[in-house]
Amino acid sequence: MKKALIFVLAIAIVFIFASCSKGSSSAPAASAPATTISTAAAAPAATTTTPSTGTVDTEYDPNKTVDFQQQTSEEVRVVTIGTVNKSLYSQPVFVTSFGQSTDAAMLDTVMKRIGVDYVYNATATADALKNYKTVVIAVGASTKGLGAAGISEAEETARAKAIMQAINESGAEVICCHIGGSARRGTLSDEYADMVMAKASYIVLKEDANFDYKFTKYAEEHNLPISLIYATKDALTVFTDVFGK
Amino acid sequence: MSYIKNIIVIAVALLFAVFASVDFLAMRKAEPIADNPNVTEIRMLSEYCSGLKGTNLDTEVYVLDSGVPGGAMLILGGTHPNETASPVAAIAMAENFKCTKGRLFIIPWTNKSGFTHTSPLDGMQDFFDITLDDGSVRTFRVGNRLTNPVDQWPDYTYYMGSSGRQLVGTEIAEIRNVDRLYYGNENGVLTEMVCAGVFNLINREGINLTMDMHEGSPEFLYLDCTMVNMKADNQTAMSIAQSMALDMQFDDLDMRAEYSGVKSYGLSHRSLGDNTASMMTLMETYNPSMGPLHGKMDDDLIVNGNEPNYYQAHLDGYIYFDVPENGYPLVQRVARHVVCVTYLARAYSETYPDKAIAFEGLGGYSDMINAGLGKILKPVE
Numbered sequence: 254m255k256k257a258l259i260f261v262l263a264i265a266i267v268f269i270f271a272s273c274s275k276g277s278s279s280a281p282a283a284s285a286p287a288t289t290i291s292t293a294a295a296a297p298a299a300t301t302t303t304p305s306t307g308t309v310d311t312e313y314d315p316n317k318t319v320d321f322q323q324q325t326s327e328e329v330r331v332v333t334i335g336t337v338n339k340s341l342y343s344q345p346v347f348v349t350s351f352g353q354s355t356d357a358a359m360l361d362t363v364m365k366r367i368g369v370d371y372v373y374n375a376t377a378t379a380d381a382l383k384n385y386k387t388v389v390i391a392v393g394a395s396t397k398g399l400g401a402a403g404i405s406e407a408e409e410t411a412r413a414k415a416i417m418q419a420i421n422e423s424g425a426e427v428i429c430c431h432i433g434g435s436a437r438r439g440t441l442s443d444e445y446a447d448m449v450m451a452k453a454s455y456i457v458l459k460e461d462a463n464f465d466y467k468f469t470k471y472a473e474e475h476n477l478p479i480s481l482i483y484a485t486k487d488a489l490t491v492f493t494d495v496f497g498k
Numbered sequence: 499m500s501y502i503k504n505i506i507v508i509a510v511a512l513l514f515a516v517f518a519s520v521d522f523l524a525m526r527k528a529e530p531i532a533d534n535p536n537v538t539e540i541r542m543l544s545e546y547c548s549g550l551k552g553t554n555l556d557t558e559v560y561v562l563d564s565g566v567p568g569g570a571m572l573i574l575g576g577t578h579p580n581e582t583a584s585p586v587a588a589i590a591m592a593e594n595f596k597c598t599k600g601r602l603f604i605i606p607w608t609n610k611s612g613f614t615h616t617s618p619l620d621g622m623q624d625f626f627d628i629t630l631d632d633g634s635v636r637t638f639r640v641g642n643r644l645t646n647p648v649d650q651w652p653d654y655t656y657y658m659g660s661s662g663r664q665l666v667g668t669e670i671a672e673i674r675n676v677d678r679l680y681y682g683n684e685n686g687v688l689t690e691m692v693c694a695g696v697f698n699l700i701n702r703e704g705i706n707l708t709m710d711m712h713e714g715s716p717e718f719l720y721l722d723c724t725m726v727n728m729k730a731d732n733q734t735a736m737s738i739a740q741s742m743a744l745d746m747q748f749d750d751l752d753m754r755a756e757y758s759g760v761k762s763y764g765l766s767h768r769s770l771g772d773n774t775a776s777m778m779t780l781m782e783t784y785n786p787s788m789g790p791l792h793g794k795m796d797d798d799l800i801v802n803g804n805e806p807n808y809y810q811a812h813l814d815g816y817i818y819f820d821v822p823e824n825g826y827p828l829v830q831r832v833a834r835h836v837v838c839v840t841y842l843a844r845a846y847s848e849t850y851p852d853k854a855i856a857f858e859g860l861g862g863y864s865d866m867i868n869a870g871l872g873k874i875l876k877p878v879e
Contacts, residue, residue, distance in 0.1 A: 259504050262512075355755050358736035362744050365737075375733050400760030401728045485754075486747035 321464045325483035331490055334469065335478030337455055339495055341426045344370040346496070347385035349377045351413045351445035353398030356433045356485075357391035363489050364389075369496045376402055378412065379419035388420060389428045392445040393437030406441060417448055428495075429453035431468065432488050434461045443467070453477065457491050459484070525624055526554070526614045528607065529638050531589055532876030536596040536859075538563040543605070546702065547684050547695035554649045555688045557610040559699065560592040561603055562857065568600025569706040569853030571843055572699065572776070574766065575605060577676050579612040579641025580622065581713035582800055583783050583831035586638060586871070588711065590832055590860065591839070593876045599847070599856035603703065609676045609692060611649040613641040621792070626800045628828075631872040640800065645674035645689045659683075659690070661772075663764035677710070680769035696766075700774045706853050707846050710766040710780040711835045715789035716808045720756060720782055721819050724838065727758040727771025727778040734849060735777050741845035742838060749863050751834060752820070777846065781838050783831040784819055801828050801871075832874070833866035 324332045348364060348371055350357030361373040371389075374381060382388055399409060420427055429449040431437060450456060450471055458468045460481040472479035480491045539561040544551035575588020588606040595602065607613055616622040622642075627635050647653075650673075657665040657673050660683050665672050672678040674689050682693025700708065714721050726739040739755035746753035758778070762768040771778030786792055786805035793799075793807055804825025812821035840857070847854035860866055866874060 259501075259508065262508050355736055355740060355757065358733065358755070359740040359744065361733075361737040362741040365741075366744075373733075373737070395757065397757035397759055401757040484747060486744055489744070 321466075323460055325460045325481050325487075327483065330483045330487045331480060332460075333478060333480040333491075334472065335476070337478045337480070337495065341454055342387045342428070342495055343426075344387065344496065345385060346371040346387045346389055347377070347382050347425075348373040348389045348391070349382075349416065350375040350391045350393075350398075351409070351416075351449060352392060352394035352437075352442055353402045353404060353409060354391065354393035354395035354433050354437055354442075355398060356393050356430070356437065359432060359485060359488070360389060360391050360430060360492075363492050364496075366489060367493050367496055369492070376404065376412070377416070379415040382416060382419055382425065383423065385423075385425055387426050387428070388416075389430055390416075390449045391430045391432065392442065392449050393431060393433040394439065394441040394445065395437075410441075410444070413445055413448055417452060420452055426455075427453045429456045430488070431462055432457065432459045432482065432485050434459040434485075435464055438462055438464075450475075450477070455495075456480070457482065457488060459488075521624070522615075525616075525639050525641075528610070528613070529589075529636065530878040531558075531560075531606065532593045532878045534593050534595070534876075536562055537592065543692065543695040543699070546698040547682075547691045549684055549691045550688070550695055553688055553691075554611045554614065555609070555645065555692050557605060557607050557692070559603055559605050561601065562595055562597035563601045564597040564599050564856075566599045569846070569850065569855045570601040570603065570703055571839075571846075571855045572603045572696075572703075572705045572708040573605070573839055574608045574696065574708065574710040576607040576613065576641075577609060577710055577766070578643040578712060579607070579609060579639065580617070580643050580788060581711075581785060582626075582638070582640065582787070583713050583785065583828055583835055584711040585613075586828065586875075587832040587835035587839075590871075590874050591836060594859040594874065595857045596859050597855075597857045599854050601703070602855065602857055603699065603705065605696075608696070609643075609645060609689070611645040611688070612643060612676075613639045615642050615646040615648070616640060617642050621795045622787075623795055623800075626797045628801065628871050628875060630875060630877055631870075632877050634877050636875055636878060643675060644671060645676075647674070650674050650688045659764050660686070660693075661763040661769040677712075677766055678764040680764055680766050681773045697770060697774065700770065700776050705774070705776045706850070707843065707855065708766070708770065708776045708778050709839050709842060710778075711839075712780060712782045713785035713788065713831065714782045716784060716786055716791070716805075716811070716817050716819050716821060717789055718782065719818060721784045722752045722754070722834075723782055724753065724755045724842075725758050725762075725767045725780040725782075726755050727767045729771065738777065738845045738849055739779060739842070741848070742841040745841040745845070746834075746837060749837065751837065751863060753838065779842060781835065783834055784821070784826050785831070786821075786826070803827050803831065829867060829871045829874070832871065833863050836860050836866060837863045 348360050357375045364371045456479040541559040544556045550556040576585035592604045653670045653673050659679050679690045679693045681697040683690045684694045728735045743753040743755050758767045767778045767780040786808050787799045791807045802825050809821045811817045843855045
């Protein structure tokens with residue numbers, strides 16, 4: 254009887270201690286020495302990795318590094334290569350998205366703040382662009398964005414192709430806008446970028462997306478002006494210059 | 499003789515257990531919130547879901563009514579209590595804000611039961627202190643992201659939430675996670691009643707805009723990011739969020755907006771967004787104490803947010819988030835939440851002037867950083 258009582262009390266104490274587990278300030282739990290993660294993928298200075306942030310098709314490889322010299326910086330926020338012929342871009346402007354990333358909504362905000370006469374429709378069909386002489390297209394694919402819009406990748410690609418066909422027929426000026434950075438690189442995002450750059454007369458690019466020089470190389474080969482921006486907010490500077498009164 | 503020895507051992511053990519229990523039970527006492535003359539009413543969430551009345555999950559709703567017609571905003575703090583900046587930001591707002599247009603509802607401890615326990619074997623501590631400018635000390639609980647099993651037990655082996663989210667296997671503990679059970683069920687488990695209370699509050703009060711404040715471990719991909727539910731016919735929600743993000747960027751604060759995941763069933767931004775008229779948002783800040791790489795767990799880690807392991811992991815290319823070398827202090831994370839809420843309300847009001855919401859009291863980001871938590875938080879009895 255006494256042994257049973259002792260056994261029950263002992264079990265009760267075990268449960269009490271378990272439920273009262275309090276971390277103390279000296280608890281070393283979960284500590285992991287930095288040495289365990291230190292040098293395996295160390296990137297040398299002046300190189301960068303290509304991080305994944307959950308876009309459609311970016312494959313994150315922490316060991317993949319490329320030589321990349323960025324031209325923009327905290328101090329030099331915008332670098333324009335070539336001459337932008339602002340007279341090409343008459344208003345009203347149509348703003349849409351290829352890939353349904355959030356970048357088109359950012360352009361909506363930018364245009365609103367500058368006071369541009371514009372219409373924004375991220376899922377516009379080709380017909381909607383008929384009367385516009387300037388079209389700004391935010392390129393960049395987002396699984397979440399496509400899901401939110403209820404559009405499949407195939408449908409979005411078909412819509413993009415139809416819009417480019419309509420632009421070919423109308424002769425509208427196109428500004429290719431890639432302001433989502435390296436997170437908006439990948440097979441589908443690049444497909445949209447290629448589609449739009451083929452007709453664009455100006456490219457606006459958040460420079461970290463240029464880690465493989467894809468955009469500057471294209472602009473150079475096709476004699477297109479390109480504005481490299483350091484951060485998304487710098488799109489406001491670029492578009493103020495283009496559309497500002 | 500051996501029997502007496504056993505009794506002595508047990509008596510000593512019980513003595514330790516008593517002290518530990520006193521410490522453990524102290525977590526059931528909510529930290530006081532300083533009086534704010536601009537708070538027009540403090541309600542209980544049970545007013546919106548009667549099943550919560552008398553339970554440890556019933557929680558305070560601070561109401562700041564400007565008396566000026568406009569919209570209504572709901573701010574959820576402490577959905578996950580261990581995401582420290584969230585409840586502290588909510589408390590800071592409840593103590594300092596004055597609503598000048600429309601109405602503001604603030605819930606500092608959305609999962610109040612979650613504040614009453616820690617994560618066993620997870621190296622967590624139960625309290626942390628902040629010294630105020632007048633020398634007094636305010637103590638806050640760290641808590642756990644889930645409801646205390648003392649309040650809701652057992653976890654079922656299978657559960658289908660109102661959103662359609664199924665909980666099975668290792669995910670079943672999420673049946674005690676407020677942010678998996680929206681839009682709730684008045685007749686469900688207690689945690690689900692909290693969700694139902696929030697859902698009913700949004701509907702009954704005509705809440706136009708909701709922010710659910712969170713933090714994430716450094717490994718999480720959506721830090722300094724606001725999730726937005728874009729209803730199928732309303733692309734404006736994302737534009738409002740991007741306007742907020744742009745404003746924050748001009749304050750030199752990284753911020754981006756992302757669409758709510760299509761299958762994020764049960765999460766506030768997804769399931770409240772889908773099932774109410776409110777524009778739903780959720781913001782995350784970096785919290786190194788939540789990640790598995792954290793070292794010594796103490797006030798310094800929680801309040802100063804300095805974890806060299808994560809800085810090294812970032813340098814080595816393992817952590818996408820730009821981990822600051824000298825840490826990411828709680829005051830910065832709190833200020834970021836306050837600024838995000840403020841700019842979001844401003845962008846919403848510019849888009850919908852007839853439903854404008856405006857408040858003041860904590861200034862801008864740099865004002866808060868300069869003031870520090872010692873000044874932002876008010877002395878209490």
